[in-house]
Amino acid sequence: MKRIVAKEEYCMNCRLCEVYCLVSHSRSKDLIKAFRQERGEIVPRITVERLGPVSFAVQCRHCDEPACVEACMTGALHRDPATGEVTHDPQRCVGCWMCVMVCPTGAIRRDRNGHVAAKCDLCLETGTPACVANCPNEALVIEEDND
Amino acid sequence: MxxxxxxxxxxxxxxxxxxxxxxxxxxxxxxxxxxxxxxxxxxxxxxxxxxxxxxxxxxxxxxxxxxxxxxxxxxxxxxxxxxxxxxxxxxxxxxxVLLSAMGNDTAKVSWWDNILLNASQVTNPSIDPLREPMELTTFLGAKPNAVELNFDDQGGPSLATKLAPQLVLSTPIMFSAMSYGAISYNAFESLARAAGQYGTFANSGEGGLHKDFWPHGPNMIVQVASGRFGVDIDYLKVAAAVEIKIGQGAKPGIGGHLPGEKVDERISQTRMIPVGSDAISPAPHHDIYSIEDLRQLIYSLKEATRYQKPISVKIAAVHNVAAIASGIVRAGADIVAIDGYKGGTGAAPTMIRNNVGIPIEFALAAVDDRLRQEGIRNQASVVACGGFRSSADVVKAIALGADAVYIGTAALVALGCHLCQKCYTGKCNWGIATQDPYLTRRLNPEIGARRLVNLLRGWSHEIKEMMGGMGINAIESLRGNREHLRGVGLSDRELSILGIKAAGE
Amino acid sequence: MRLLHRKQFPTSKDISGCAISGMMSETGTPMSGEAIIRSIANMHDRSNGLGGGFAAYGIYPEMRDRYALHVMYDAMDDKQETERIISRWCTVYGDETIPTRPSALVRHRPILHRYFVNIKPEVMERFCDETEDDAIVDLVMTINADVQGGFVFSSGKNMGVFKGVGFPEDIGEFYRLDEYQAYIWTSHGRFPTNTTGWWGGAHPFSLLDWSVVHNGEISSYGINKRYLDNFGYKCTLHTDTEVIAYLFDLLVRKHRLPFEAACMAMAPPFWPQLERLPEVRRELARTLRIVYGGALLNGPFSVLVGHAGGMVGFNDRTKLRPMVGARKGDMVYMASEEGAIREVCNDPEVVWHAAGGVPIMAHLKEPEKVIGPEATARLKAHSCRLPAGAWQEAPRAGRAAASVQ
Amino acid sequence: MTSTKYLIIGNSAAGVGCVEGIRQTDPTGEITLLAKETEHAYSRPLITYLLGGKVDEAGMAYRPADFYVQQRVKTMLGVEAAKVDPAAKTVTCADGQVIGYEKLLIANGGKPITPPNLPGADAPGVFTFTTWGDARAIEQYIAANDVKEAVVIGGGLIGLKSVEALTARGLKVTVLELAPRILAVTLDQDASDLLAGALASAGVKLLTNTTAQRVDLENGKAAGVTLPDGQKIAAGLVILAIGVLPDLSLVAGSGIATERGILADERLATNVEGVYAAGDVAQALELLSGERRSIPIWPNAYRQGFIAGVNMAGGDKVYEGGLAMNSVEICGLATISAGITSPPEGQGYQVLTKLDPKTKNYRKLVLKDHHLVGYVLVGDVDRAGIITGLIKGRVEVKGLEEKLLAPDFGLISLPAMHRERVTAGLGVWS
Structure with a gap:
């Protein structure tokens, strides 16, 4: 399956991935509007962690046996066995945060506005994940995982 | 105050x-x-x-x-x-002392801009490099005057001539000497990888070759400079060629200084000096006080590498560069690299950078003429460097007589350098001229190598286009072919030194 | 009008179109110049009246061990100045005005004179281990560089070049070539585009017994000239044809390369083609290319090179100019157009197109009988002859087929 | 008698997990699923959300409506299994049907605990609350009787979620908790206090250290409760939310070993060949103690069902062990806890806490021998899963203790091996 892989040796902590993730999941899809009007409502689904010079971005890893899917009591989280993609249906999510409780990378955030979980959806709507497309140093890349 | x-x-x-x-x-x-x-x-x-x-x-x-x-x-x-x-x-x-970095930024003209190229019309078909072969393969090294053959009983020919070692370049462009220390590990790796991918050479500079880069040896020219940093037999063996660095265009006559704070564990291993100690290159080599001494070093290196690698000597373009180059060729160098006064650097005293040396255009023309006059032009290849900005500069340099060019600043610009000229502060925000681990990671060598390869590909294609326009399909026929150059806005004296006619002639 | 002064002008390289034609009897049977005139006249439209010329081999059998210097002068002063030099260097065994037939079609003629000479022994001492040929080359270079209005346009033994401004058939008529007997004739009709014609600029260009007629333009001229400079050749004429003659002289006579190797140096295979050669030849071809980069002839050309032992025709490596070969009996023909051959040989046994970069050659079968022992020895010393096929490779991939024979 | 290759009793997390586990290994083998309830597989925890009006009936589906068709599962809904006969490899249903099986999963869940000596507990208006049916019944009762006040007996998870639902419906609710604080099993004192504060601010009355002595009746219907101290609380609705127990009635006398629940080994097999148990009915490995314990929470049920399914279909997958953990948001205050949250004194536990009363953010970490064994996060619960992962993965966190308390604590501080594993999508255990 395709996974977004973070290369920490090239992550430079610019955090543009967070910026573009937020925009990609905004209503307006416009940088300035998203930040001016929707910041606070929506959260980026990717987080850059930094310790000294080292940093890297974390988002949903689309685990092979996703703990979040097992823990999800509504069935909102689902792993597509064909693509390996872990999807989240906000319509079915009630914001119980069981997924937040079990995600080992801490990649599921609480959408403050909708009171539902927010996680990386690989930007399937647009084709290329915004974080990957906009990472200036290719520290985020899509790699085909043959497992 | x-x-x-x-x-x-x-x-x-x-x-x-x-x-x-x-x-x-x-x-x-x-x-x-x-x-x-x-x-x-x-x-x-x-x-x-x-x-x-x-x-x-x-x-x-x-x-x-x-x-x-x-x-x-x-x-x-x-x-x-x-x-x-x-x-x-x-x-x-x-x-x-006022410090500067990168090349001379003063308003002095670039003579390349006063030289124009030729193209075919009617009498000679121009060549479309997309459809016709167009050859840039370049060999650097000493060539004999003639090829001698042996003939067996049936008259079958075989080679009697054994060629001196040659560097084979897919395009007449190499990356200038930039040491690991002056530039970051990732920048160095980008250059080395790109050289390998495109079939040309990068130059280690005078800071040694970290073991991580040994696999790139077949595409590396390693330097032996006055500080002798990182020089041992393995270093010489792993490389494709060895270059004795006498001087560089940005600061002729003076040495170099890598501050101790940049000498971390990895650089210490590479340079073979203690962590945190200043790496100071003396102004002269203290075992070369004469041309005879240079000859001894050239042959020491040839012996050490069993005559299997070309030995290059790099000098800054100074007033009597032609005579010096002639001496270097006669001292046994296989390649002479001439660095013009617009050459770049990580740090140089501003006054020296802006005022010492001569432009590569004149130096190259003079050296090529002199070596031809003496009938020794084929005994060594001439590599020009110092401020090449575009493929047109390269074409002009080759037509003036260079076998190949070194590009430094252009390569760094391809990597993202914005020429802020603050390399010596160690705070390069583009991750190029710095050793700060927070900054060096900004240059992903995969991207770096790709960009450099793109630059080489783009320039090479432009060179082919320009050659095709002249009706030339092999770089050999461009090299030293000053018929395809014309000067504009140049004095008779300048034209005569450059060995070219004025536009309209 | 002092035509020869042009050679002193640092003009641009001469660019020309042109027709070429050559014919040779491999048994050395003498032929009058009548046929070659007809052949070149057949390609009248390939020239524009600004130059025509011929080379003929075997025309001075009684003087075959003397160098025949054909010299053109603007004025008698120039002649006297030149003759002073000649007499300083040479023993002169005879001299005469070159016979001509006045023609309204050939105007502004220079003074044309020929000398049969050898270098004086005391002069040869200056040349140490070099040969008399080298001394003649030096003499020709000296006259052509130093005398304002004098120009040596032919300097071989038992051969001569006849050239001038006009259509080639008129020049042939002018020089009375029907009265000469030669076993090789080459000819040239010129179409210069950006210079007016002058007598010395007409083809063939010649040095020693090398004569070159050439159709095309050498884009590498600038470096070929400087490369030859390295070896003491002074290119005074600013014509690319000149460099071809000198390159043959350097590679074949001085470096003793076989003709095929010399042609390979001047028109090497492209690198991918070279890589496909069998290993021994690949290394050889590679070394030739690396060492003789300055001798590579670039740009479109077809060229006919005559020498005492034969005739070589070859094209640039991408075959941008025409060259047709034909054979009948002991006769070999090479020309820009097949019609020029059929004009003089209406039933050739084979006709073929030369492949780019691959020379086609004609050789005297028994040179000793035709040109005598001394010239034969010289020929051998100059160029190692190889058994047929030792160099010849299948047609280079991707290019026109070498032959249809 | 019909027979099937795989027979699954139970239609909740463990049953669905089992179907998915079997299908991962055996795409075609015949599966039959039995369940007492008639609904399609639904999200049991959502019953309080349904009652509270936060989800509608359509939103109750745990899997899409065509799930069983897609998975080629024969469902027998509304059929109650009554007896397992492992010797005959049959299950006898309450309606008399007998179904033969090759592999059997018992995942019939738990049953609500009803206090044994509570007069009036069987009166109209008194409900337990564990099924969709319960939710419907309560909703109808509230509507039919115009109930305005309710009493919830039990301050555990079900109790508090019931409170939230009833409050959302506009009822005035009183909670009775026998222990000194709510969520006493899963939370520590500080966290309980924060949640109690949240309840209070939502208008809920909380009485601890007490319970109902009897249900007061009026016209035969519940009208309130009387406490041991004689205090009466008026309420038209009484919800019994004391807890659940594994429902062992099915296996009584079958030879299948039980303690508190059905004993299942590391492959979720019982002592009887071909019979597996998962979910609330099972008593399987607990991660921290290494003992077999019943942990009736959703993620464990699913995983046990899934692993049982894989093993039933011939695979070989080991259950890593369950961890007690809960996420609950009461009146807008999120709380996540896992493992040991109130360690006993003097047994070598290290406790790190950080409380910000102003923001109601609270972090508590419990460590033993430099390994995390439990935590409580209140308020800012983001990235709690990283900590859960450290417990599950038994990752040594020596030297990281202070960082663990920081709100921006993340993967970057973790040992490289663990970090690389989880960021590769391999989960905690691979």
């Missing part, structure tokens, strides 16, 4: 309508120009520290930033310009 007189060189303009307080600029500026004030939720800036590297403006997702040169508006004066005044303020404050 408590207050500095030097004024900010740049204005940072932030468009409040566009700024989204994402703070990318704050995180990316190693000079701490930008800061975030949580209380007001505003990004603020301290322009005095701005070096104009454009990192923030490039990464700002909303294009909210504009960095503009802000020369202080002193009273207009053609002699006492703002730069001159500011430099004096700086020296009055520190008592130090």
């Amino acid at each position: 408590s207050k500095r007189l030097v004024q900010a060189e740049f204005n940072v303009e932030r468009d409040p309508e566009r700024c989204i307080q994402c703070q990318v600029c704050v995180r990316q500026c190693s000079n701490q120009v930008h800061a975030y004030d949580a209380e007001s939720d505003q990004v603020t800036c301290d322009e005095a520290s701005c070096v104009g590297c454009q990192r923030c403006a490039t990464l700002c997702p909303t294009n909210a930033l504009t960095i503009k040169k802000a020369p202080p508006e002193f009273a207009p004066d053609n002699n006492w310009t703002s730069d001159v005044i500011q430099n004096i303020y700086r020296q009055a404050e520190t008592g130090g």
